[in-house]
Amino acid sequence: MGLDLNELAQSCGEWLRGTGPEPDIVVSSRVRLARNLAEFPFIAKATEVDRAEIERILRERIEALQAEDRLPRNLTFLDVGELAELDRRFLVERQLISRELADSEGARAVAVDPQEQFSVMVNEEDHLRIQVMRSGLDLQATWEAANRLDDLIEEQVTYAYSDKLGYLTACPTNVGTGARVSVMVHLPALVITRQIDKVFRSLQKISLAVRGLYGEGSQAMGDFYQISNQVTLGLSEEELTKKVADVVPVLLDYERQARDFLIRESQETLHDRVSRAYGILRTAQTITSEETLHLLSSVRLGINLGLIKDVETPTINKLFIHTQPAHLQKLAGMELDSSDRAIERASYLRKHLANGGEGPAAN
Amino acid sequence: MKCQRCEKPATFHITDLVDGEPKELHLCEQCAHTFLSPEEEESNEVIPAMAGLIAQAAVGETAEDLARLDERVCPFCGISFLEFRKQGRLGCPHDYAHFTRELEPLLVNIHGETHHVGKSPRHSVQDAEQQTQLIRLRREMKQAVAEENYERASELRDEIKSIEGARAS
Numbered sequence: 001m002g003l004d005l006n007e008l009a010q011s012c013g014e015w016l017r018g019t020g021p022e023p024d025i026v027v028s029s030r031v032r033l034a035r036n037l038a039e040f041p042f043i044a045k046a047t048e049v050d051r052a053e054i055e056r057i058l059r060e061r062i063e064a065l066q067a068e069d070r071l072p073r074n075l076t077f078l079d080v081g082e083l084a085e086l087d088r089r090f091l092v093e094r095q096l097i098s099r100e101l102a103d104s105e106g107a108r109a110v111a112v113d114p115q116e117q118f119s120v121m122v123n124e125e126d127h128l129r130i131q132v133m134r135s136g137l138d139l140q141a142t143w144e145a146a147n148r149l150d151d152l153i154e155e156q157v158t159y160a161y162s163d164k165l166g167y168l169t170a171c172p173t174n175v176g177t178g179a180r181v182s183v184m185v186h187l188p189a190l191v192i193t194r195q196i197d198k199v200f201r202s203l204q205k206i207s208l209a210v211r212g213l214y215g216e217g218s219q220a221m222g223d224f225y226q227i228s229n230q231v232t233l234g235l236s237e238e239e240l241t242k243k244v245a246d247v248v249p250v251l252l253d254y255e256r257q258a259r260d261f262l263i264r265e266s267q268e269t270l271h272d273r274v275s276r277a278y279g280i281l282r283t284a285q286t287i288t289s290e291e292t293l294h295l296l297s298s299v300r301l302g303i304n305l306g307l308i309k310d311v312e313t314p315t316i317n318k319l320f321i322h323t324q325p326a327h328l329q330k331l332a333g334m335e336l337d338s339s340d341r342a343i344e345r346a347s348y349l350r351k352h353l354a355n356g357g358e359g360p361a362a363n
Numbered sequence: 364m365k366c367q368r369c370e371k372p373a374t375f376h377i378t379d380l381v382d383g384e385p386k387e388l389h390l391c392e393q394c395a396h397t398f399l400s401p402e403e404e405e406s407n408e409v410i411p412a413m414a415g416l417i418a419q420a421a422v423g424e425t426a427e428d429l430a431r432l433d434e435r436v437c438p439f440c441g442i443s444f445l446e447f448r449k450q451g452r453l454g455c456p457h458d459y460a461h462f463t464r465e466l467e468p469l470l471v472n473i474h475g476e477t478h479h480v481g482k483s484p485r486h487s488v489q490d491a492e493q494q495t496q497l498i499r500l501r502r503e504m505k506q507a508v509a510e511e512n513y514e515r516a517s518e519l520r521d522e523i524k525s526i527e528g529a530r531a532s
Contacts, residue, residue: 038456039497039523045440045454049505125452147482154484158527160456165470166479168456172466173473175459177481207475234476 003076003114005087009330013094013116013133016321018314020136024304025255026248027184027224027317029139031146031241034169034178035128035153036160042170043123051107051123058122061156062111070152072113080108086335089326095133100124118149125170126178128153139181139245143237146179166233176233181244185251188223188301189258192270199254207231208247222293222300222320227251259305274302278311282353286342292323292349311353319352366391437461439495457495493526500526 015028036042037057040050065071080088080101088102097110101124108123121129130153132146160168167178174180190196200210207230212221227247229240262270277298280287300316302308321327323345329336332344371391433445442454444462453459459466470477500523507516 036456039501039527041440041455041498042453044446044450044452045442150482151485159484161484162456162459162479163483164478165459166481166483168459170452172453172469175470176474176476176479179481231474231476233470233474233479236481240481 003078003112005090006330006333008094008114009090009327012314012318013321015095015116015133015135016314016317017135018312018317020134020138022137022248022252023135023313025185025187025252026137027186028133028135029137029142030131030133030180030182030184030226031139031142032132032180032182033128033130033146033150033167034126034174034180035130035150035167036169037127038158038160040127043125043127044170046123048106054127055107055109055122057157058120058128058153059109059111061153062120065152065156071149075111075113077109077111080110081106086326086329090330093321093324093326097121098124098129101129118145120149120153126174137183137245137248139183139241139248143179143181143241147237173230174232177235177237177240179232179237179240180228181237181241182226182228183244183248184224184226185248185255186222186224186297186300187251187255188297189262190255191223193258193261195254195258199251203227203247206243206247208244221290222297224297224320259301263305270305271302271307274298274305274307278302278308278353281349284346284349286339287346287349288342289323289325289345292345293320296320296323315352319349322352323348366394368394432465435462435465439498455495455498457498460495497523497526 015030018027020026020029037054040046040054043051046054059077062071062075062077066073066075078091080091080097083091088097091097091110092099092102094116096112096116096119098121101108101110101121104124106123108121110122111120112118116133118130118132121131130146130149132142132149134142134145162168166176169175169178187196187199190199203210209228209230211226211228212224227244229235229244232240235243277295281292281295281299296316296319299308299311300313303311303313303316322331325338325341328341328345328348331348336344367389369391371394433448434443436443437454437458438461439457440454442458444465447453447458447462453462467477500519504516504519504523507513507519
């Protein structure tokens with residue numbers, strides 16, 4: 001049973017549904033587990049034959065679990081090396097694979113479910129990267145789902161594990177639990193009021209990492225940030241989850257205070273910013289990806305503050321992803337250079353924001 | 364070797380991760396300290412993960428110590444400590460045992476701890492020695508197949524199976 005990437009491009013992904021607790025600020029919750037098979041060298045020292053064998057073993061075992069109905073049958077294995085460059089970029093934009101997996105060489109794969117709630121990357125930095133994503137703030141359930149998936153796979157293979165150091169990973173920064181627990185948050189008011197750096201400094205003091213939308217080294221696009229644990233050794237998975245979960249109410253509080261401040265002290269300026277952003281997105285004839293993210297962020301804030309009433313957050317969430325370069329080309333059904341993309345992007349935005357977002361995006 | 368930022372000799376060899384790509388920096392002590400304690404306004408940047416750690420581990424070591432350390436090689440996967448420093452990735456699970464003395468300060472630096480307290484695999488776990496033995500046997504088996512020594516390869520396969528079988532029981 002194949003997974004049609006063209007069909008997938010039309011949809012949105014569970015994690016962008018805009019449901020779950022605190023969906024105005026917390027876009028999604030995610031747990032990633034790094035695992036390695038005991039009998040193979042890590043990727044840095046694995047030969048091409050090793051990599052192919054790792055992929056074969058994991059694929060076989062995962063398919064066996066599907067055959068026993070212990071894993072969903074619609075979970076699909078994609079051979080990442082065989083995919084067209086555009087499809088790889090598309091999966092990166094969709095957060096189903098990392099840039100590292102897309103750009104590396106040799107045998108590598110990903111198993112994804114059509115609801116995009118979980119993906120299992122094979123031969124990324126580690127042999128296995130198990131990832132579970134949920135919409136909104138739902139870290140406990142996300143961890144439990146990742147844990148179940150890990151238990152199932154673990155019955156089939158022998159993980160590299162030591163009693164002292166826990167799960168052994170290619171990079172010492174992941175050793176121990178191998179778990180990275182994160183929330184993706186939208187913090188536009190903290191950016192506008194220039195308090196964001198202060199917030200990040202305090203997060204770093206308590207060993208939490210802050211990254212942009214697409215992980216390590218990526219820019220914070222559209223005021224989206226990923227907050228995750230730095231430490232993976234010496235704390236249990238539950239403690240790590242709690243550490244990230246505990247900081248979220250504080251972040252929510254800061255962002256809401258900043259939003260209240262903007263409404264109270266500079267409502268006209270804020271309303272103007274939001275309305276102009278909405279106006280440009282609905283009328284532009286050509287627009288870059290960067291400007292789009294920036295303006296969508298203002299519109300998203302405007303919706304959440306009740307300044308824009310004729311379009312809903314899930315529509316905007318979807319536009320954030322659908323206007324990215326690879327998505328845009330998949331949706332247009334052809335490869336486009338950057339100036340053609342800018343025209344196509346503007347047209348897509350006009351179409352989907354016409355009649356106050358009652359265009360096809362609201363479906 | 365000269366420092367990349369000034370004319371002094373480079374005594375710190377730092378592996379930084381830039382956009383997920385390892386990048387080697389050779390700095391003198393002063394430049395290394397500046398690099399490792401970023402200015403207030405830069406502190407919201409992602410902390411260059413391996414950089415701080417490895418330089419920290421090297422603090423107090425002379426260039427000769429570091430050079431000697433760099434030459435140490437894992438007998439199982441063949442990775443040298445220098446390679447690890449350059450790419451920030453280990454070569455096999457055994458490296459954690461082989462480079463334990465060097466990695467321990469690093470782990471303390473990253474995690475503040477050296478002991479795992481979380482989840483463990485439910486089924487019986489092999490000890491570290493068996494894990495590395497598996498890697499070695501698998502490698503020898505491949506070699507035997509390449510040399511068309513199928514008898515030896517089949518012996519090795521049986522040996523692997525018996526270790527893996529022990530796990531399941």
